[in-house]
Structures are given as structure tokens and as C-alpha cells.
Amino acid sequence: MKRMIRSVIGSSAVLSLVAFGTLGAVKVPAAKSVPGAHLKAHLKVFDWLCFSQNSAPGFASTVLKSYRKTHPGIRLTIVPPPTNASNFVLWENTVLAEGTAPQIIAPPVAMEPWQDIPRHWYMNLTGLMNAPDPYVPGNHHLYGLFAPKVRQELQFHRQYWSIAWSGQDAGIWYNKTDFRKAGIHQVPTTWGQFLQDMRKLKQIGVIPMGFDLGDTVYGDPIPSVMAALESLTMQPIFNQLTHSQTKLVTVPELVRAIDTGAFRTTNPRYEAAWKLLKAWSAYFEPGAAGVGTGSATNNSQTMFERGKVAMFYAGSYVIPALNKMPDLNYGVFPIPQLTKKTSSAATPGYHGTGVWGGWGACPFAVTSTAKTTHTAAAVDNFIQYLSVPKNQERFAWDSGYVSNAPGTPVGGPPKTRALLETVRYIMDHPSRISEAETALGPGFEQSQVKVMQSYVDGQLSLGQAMSQMENLFRQAALQTKTWVGGQ
Amino acid sequence: MTRSNPLAELSLVNVGKRRRAIARRSLVGYGFVFPSLCFAAVFLYGPALSAVYHAFTNWDGFSPPQFIGLENFRLLAGDPVFLQSLLNVVKLAGWGVLVELTVPLLVARLIFGLRSFVAQYWMRMVFVVPLVVPTVVFVLVWGFFYSPLGGLIDALLHGVGLGALARPWLGDPNTALYAIMFMGFPWVDGFGLLIYTAGLQAIPDEVREAADMDGASKLRRFFRIELPLLSGQLRLLLLLTVINTLSTFTQVLILTNGGPGNATILPGLVIYQDAFLNQQFGYASAIGVVVFALTLVVNVAITRILRPVEF
Numbered sequence: 001m002k003r004m005i006r007s008v009i010g011s012s013a014v015l016s017l018v019a020f021g022t023l024g025a026v027k028v029p030a031a032k033s034v035p036g037a038h039l040k041a042h043l044k045v046f047d048w049l050c051f052s053q054n055s056a057p058g059f060a061s062t063v064l065k066s067y068r069k070t071h072p073g074i075r076l077t078i079v080p081p082p083t084n085a086s087n088f089v090l091w092e093n094t095v096l097a098e099g100t101a102p103q104i105i106a107p108p109v110a111m112e113p114w115q116d117i118p119r120h121w122y123m124n125l126t127g128l129m130n131a132p133d134p135y136v137p138g139n140h141h142l143y144g145l146f147a148p149k150v151r152q153e154l155q156f157h158r159q160y161w162s163i164a165w166s167g168q169d170a171g172i173w174y175n176k177t178d179f180r181k182a183g184i185h186q187v188p189t190t191w192g193q194f195l196q197d198m199r200k201l202k203q204i205g206v207i208p209m210g211f212d213l214g215d216t217v218y219g220d221p222i223p224s225v226m227a228a229l230e231s232l233t234m235q236p237i238f239n240q241l242t243h244s245q246t247k248l249v250t251v252p253e254l255v256r257a258i259d260t261g262a263f264r265t266t267n268p269r270y271e272a273a274w275k276l277l278k279a280w281s282a283y284f285e286p287g288a289a290g291v292g293t294g295s296a297t298n299n300s301q302t303m304f305e306r307g308k309v310a311m312f313y314a315g316s317y318v319i320p321a322l323n324k325m326p327d328l329n330y331g332v333f334p335i336p337q338l339t340k341k342t343s344s345a346a347t348p349g350y351h352g353t354g355v356w357g358g359w360g361a362c363p364f365a366v367t368s369t370a371k372t373t374h375t376a377a378a379v380d381n382f383i384q385y386l387s388v389p390k391n392q393e394r395f396a397w398d399s400g401y402v403s404n405a406p407g408t409p410v411g412g413p414p415k416t417r418a419l420l421e422t423v424r425y426i427m428d429h430p431s432r433i434s435e436a437e438t439a440l441g442p443g444f445e446q447s448q449v450k451v452m453q454s455y456v457d458g459q460l461s462l463g464q465a466m467s468q469m470e471n472l473f474r475q476a477a478l479q480t481k482t483w484v485g486g487q
Numbered sequence: 488m489t490r491s492n493p494l495a496e497l498s499l500v501n502v503g504k505r506r507r508a509i510a511r512r513s514l515v516g517y518g519f520v521f522p523s524l525c526f527a528a529v530f531l532y533g534p535a536l537s538a539v540y541h542a543f544t545n546w547d548g549f550s551p552p553q554f555i556g557l558e559n560f561r562l563l564a565g566d567p568v569f570l571q572s573l574l575n576v577v578k579l580a581g582w583g584v585l586v587e588l589t590v591p592l593l594v595a596r597l598i599f600g601l602r603s604f605v606a607q608y609w610m611r612m613v614f615v616v617p618l619v620v621p622t623v624v625f626v627l628v629w630g631f632f633y634s635p636l637g638g639l640i641d642a643l644l645h646g647v648g649l650g651a652l653a654r655p656w657l658g659d660p661n662t663a664l665y666a667i668m669f670m671g672f673p674w675v676d677g678f679g680l681l682i683y684t685a686g687l688q689a690i691p692d693e694v695r696e697a698a699d700m701d702g703a704s705k706l707r708r709f710f711r712i713e714l715p716l717l718s719g720q721l722r723l724l725l726l727l728t729v730i731n732t733l734s735t736f737t738q739v740l741i742l743t744n745g746g747p748g749n750a751t752i753l754p755g756l757v758i759y760q761d762a763f764l765n766q767q768f769g770y771a772s773a774i775g776v777v778v779f780a781l782t783l784v785v786n787v788a789i790t791r792i793l794r795p796v797e798f
Contacts, residue, residue: 457660
């Protein structure tokens, strides 16, 4: 859905580009000393509307314009997205396969390029990340301009294949007015409170939760939500599976665990995560399992904006749109923690439920087109320019994202800032399995959503759902093995 | 010593000339057809043959395909999603055939029976104009009708005091497929209507007059005279309905994406998802081959069983 929203907002953003072209432009050195000012190239960037998410004067109108001004030899074209978000992966794969992809491309998720490494569709960015950024005096390595956590999340076999100047994550957006009416004065922090609050909302005649369970778009929040719930119940298993510094289960670790049986869907802890979904689903809007709810008129965000549901689960990309609703008093909170009181699968400590982390907003990768068109130098220069912390900040603010530059404030107007603080908290506490499960690919995610739908609406028992999930994990692991070992 | 027959020689010369002239004319004809044949070979038969070839491979759409024999077909036989899609498409085809063969025929006959030609014209227009509405718009409108939050159908049910029956029609696995079937109510397909109207107009007046003179009632005349004489149209629409249904997926793609779960999954959608989302082009091709074979068998059966009645 985030892509759909982007496309809706995108058109107004283009106007704002024209209207506010010069406001707040980042100061760059005089043309003579500008790195790469002599370069000549035609750079095509597919940004998936990341540069124009908001209609406010923002990144596109300042940074891009400034870059164009200081690099007269570089013609910069922002390639518009395909009309149908679900065809997005197909479109990208097609242009990549035929060698006509833009040099810089936004894949659905940062790990998308990993599986295409053997196909030589993407450029390895490790050299670029290790080199200094000439735009930042004193910088020795470009990677130093990214928060350490983000750096780790972006790496695959210690190599960089994508870059993300901003991050975001999914949380539960709630209507403060509805909460007050239901006598809820604090956001729930435990799963038990969460269920209780939804009961209260239901009692006052409000649909507690909008949930786009029909959404199967790769990388969207709903297809990733199981990873958040698994994070609440499966900590002991994750401790066995991973030896990574970040404590996040890596793709090779997950694939190995599926192979060896260390990760089984028949494990009571895995089942417990699905039971949480079932308990939650009792408060979803009617027909949540139908894709119709993902339509333009019935998606959970629209229902939330119209006051038809009290909460919905989505990424922070919704902030610009929600801010346009003058009467909407809203906030956001992370998926609440599980306690022993509610489930025997609960374990002590805070368990992250973020599903995207630093890689989930606008990841970018460089395609092999940069090599074939001999424009790699210009591409590197453009990336170095965008990586300047000030530019990263601008990129993030207007889109409801959080800058990935280390130590930068979340920025934006006060209302947005408060929300983004929560988003950053969620980002900083990702699910330990989310990245690995996402890397299993769009096919896995889509099939998982189907099982979720069938389980939630009673077509499948828990046992049947677990059996289907076991098959899905095994199939995905088989496919993933074909690329997970390569670099 | 034999003497040649000049007449026979002349005749042979003529035959030769005639043959050459025919050949020349044929060559010109083939020349005109040739570009179309080329396009058909490249854009119609080429992909179809390619699908047959790829059905025996593990092609992912991008990497070189590897031959895996009948593995895709073996997997297909035990694939619950594909089997569910077959069951759904049988239901959908059954319903489609029922409404396509009856409702437009009934309406066409009623319109044909109108005394005023002007009224006939306008009535036909009423049912044919919706043909110009793009399928996507049609489907989205029905999606709105079915919406559980403010949708027309639930609103109507509430309005007439049957609110208890209101439900998320597309979000409930028990009703989703039937909701898809119900779309297009009252099912007067403009294309079918035109075909039947043309068929009715083609029946000579003499035939009807003869039946009238023999004292046949209107109902008897319809069932005994007109309906048999419309068997060609019936057969055509039957074939087209079966072919369309077996390959359909637009409605479910837009409205339910095959869900909830796999409640509305159809073979066409399985092919689309496996090929373009899961990048399993080999497996999707195998499904395509199976669907093609089924379509062929059903169509051959229909053409063998239903033979058109001639005047």
C-alpha cells in the first residue's frame, strides 16, 4: 500500500517541486570545487516516488535542483513508477534483465538485489562505501555517514549491494479521540492491554482495527507482520539460530535452520505467534481477509482517515497523508509486548517488532547499466552527494521517514517529530527474523498472506496452517539456497 | 504411327494456362496473407509453443532454463492451490454457461418480439452500451457494491430490514466465489444479446409463418422452431463462455487476488502469480499447458455433441 499512497501523493509533489524549487537548498561549494562538476552523463533514477513523497517543499525541490545546478553536465531524469504496484517487481526484473534499467533503482526492499547477485544485475557498492565522500570534509569512508545499525542491516556477506538514506517502520496508528471516548488514556504496552483496549473500543461501537490482510505487495507491512509477532514469541529459538553481531537472524542462518529442522513451524513458539494473530483478528474490520479492503476506498488507511476504524497497522509513510486530515488527532505505538500473563511463549526483556529497520524506506541499488553506459563515476558522485547528512535529513523529513545519518534528530514540524520519535524507536528495535524472512522473497510473502487469510477466517486450522507454512518455508529455502551462498 | 489430337493438345495447353493463372492468383493471395501469418506465428503460436517447451523446464524467466522432464506436472498433480483453482473454475464455468445461454437469449427474444422497430433498437442499445465500459471499471464498481463498509448491497439489506444478512461478501470465504458469480446481475451480456438477435433475425419469416399456420403457440414455436435453429449461436456462445471462463482472472485479480485464502483462486490467476510474482515460469507454463489441454478437450466435446441445425 505504501507504493499506492506514494503514487497518489506523487502528482502533487511534482507541482511542489516547481513551486518551491529554490527554498531551503543545501549550500554546496562553488562550482569550481564541486566534486564531479566536470562529469557528463545522463543519469536515470527510479526513485519509486521517494524523492517526491510529500507535497511540502522537500528533498526533490532542494537537493535535486541543487545537484542539477552544480553539475551542468549531468542530466538527471527521475523515472516514473509503473502504474500497478503489484507489477513493480516484474517491471524491475524485466528492465534489469534486458539491461535497460535506470542506473539507480529503488528495489522494494534493500535485500532484493541479494538474490540477483548471480545474475550480475546490480553493482557491488562495497568499494564506494569504503571510499571517502568528497562532499563531506574529513570523511574517510562513505559508510561512516550511516548509522552503524543500518550499515549492518544493509550488508550481505559483508558486502553492500544497496544503500538507504532514510528508514521507516510499521506501527499501530491510533485515533486519540476514539481512545478517549473508550476511556483509554494510555497506549497499550502489553498484549493483554492491547486486547483489552480493543474490546473497549468495540463496546462503544467503533471498529478497533483496520487491517489490510489482503495486501500481498512485497515489502508491505501486512506481509511482514508475522515476523513482528514471531519476535514476541520465539526469542529462545532465535538465540540458537544466530551468531550475528546484530542479534538479527541472517538469511543464510534461517535457510540452514529450515534445512536442519532447527526452525520448524510445528514449534509451539512459532504456533504461539499465529495464535496472537488469531486473537488480534477478532478486532479487524469485517472482511479484512478480502483484498477488497486493500482497494482505493476500503484500505485501512482510508477507513482510519474517515473515522471508520480506531487503529490501523502501517509504515510511517502514512504521516504526510494523515497530516492533511485537519480533524484527525492521531498517534502511533509499537506492537505491544507479550507478557507471561497472556502467553506462555513470552520471555523477559523488550523484543523488537520493527519489520523494516533502516532498510525499509527507500533503499537504492546501482544497476549494471551504470557499467554498460560508462556512467559509474556520475552514479557514484550522485550517491555521495545524497549521502551528505544534511541531504539525508531532508530526504527523510518530508516523507515520514527517519534519517539514517548517525546522530541526526528526526526533524520535521513538532507534530511529525513526536511521531517520528516513536517510529525511530520501532526502527531501532527490529524483529530479529524480519530481514531474513523478507529475503525469502515476494513469493514466500504472498503465499504466507494467503495462509494468514485462511487461518484467520477459519478455512484452515492451526495445524493445517502450520503444515502449509512448513512447506512454504522449505520451498523458499530451496529457492533461496540458489543465491544465498554466492557473492 | 500415332497422330496427335489437336483438340486434346489445345485442351492441355488451356489446362496448363489455367493452372498457372490460378497459381499466380493464389500466390498473390498468399502474399497478402503472409504478413498476418508471420505475425500469428511470432505473437500467437510462438509464445504458445514456447510455453509447451518451458513446461518441461525450471525456467525462472531470466536464467537459462534447465530441462526437468515431467517434474512440473508431477508437482501440479499434488498442488492444492491448483486443484482448488480447478474446482473454482468448474463452478464458475457452470454458472457462466447457465446465465450466458439463457438470460441474453430470453432478453433477445423479448426484444425481437417488440412490434416497434424503434423500440427494438433502443432496447438493444440499452443492453449493448455497457459493453463499452472497461472491465476494470465494471469490476471496481462491483467491488464498491460488495464493500462491507457502506457498500450498496449491505446498505440495501439494512434498508429493507435484512441487516442480519449483511456481510463482507468478498472477505468471507463462504460467499466470495458466489459474489464473483453474481457480478453483472442481471447478466444480460450485450455480446450474447447481439449474437442471439442476429440468429433470430436470420430465421426466415416463412418458417415462423408456417408454424403459425399450423397453430403452434408462441412458446411451442420458440422451443420447437427457433431454439433448434439458434443452435449454431448457442454452440458459439457455449464455446466462447467456456474458453473465457477457463482463462479469466481479471475480476479475481482486482477484487480478491484469489482470496480470502484460496477461496476464489482460478487457474489463470495461479499462472499469473507463479509466473510473474514467484518467477516460476516453468511451473506456470505447465499449468498453462494443462489448462490448454482441458479447454481443447471441452471444446472438441462441445463441437462434437452440439451440431448446428440447418434450415
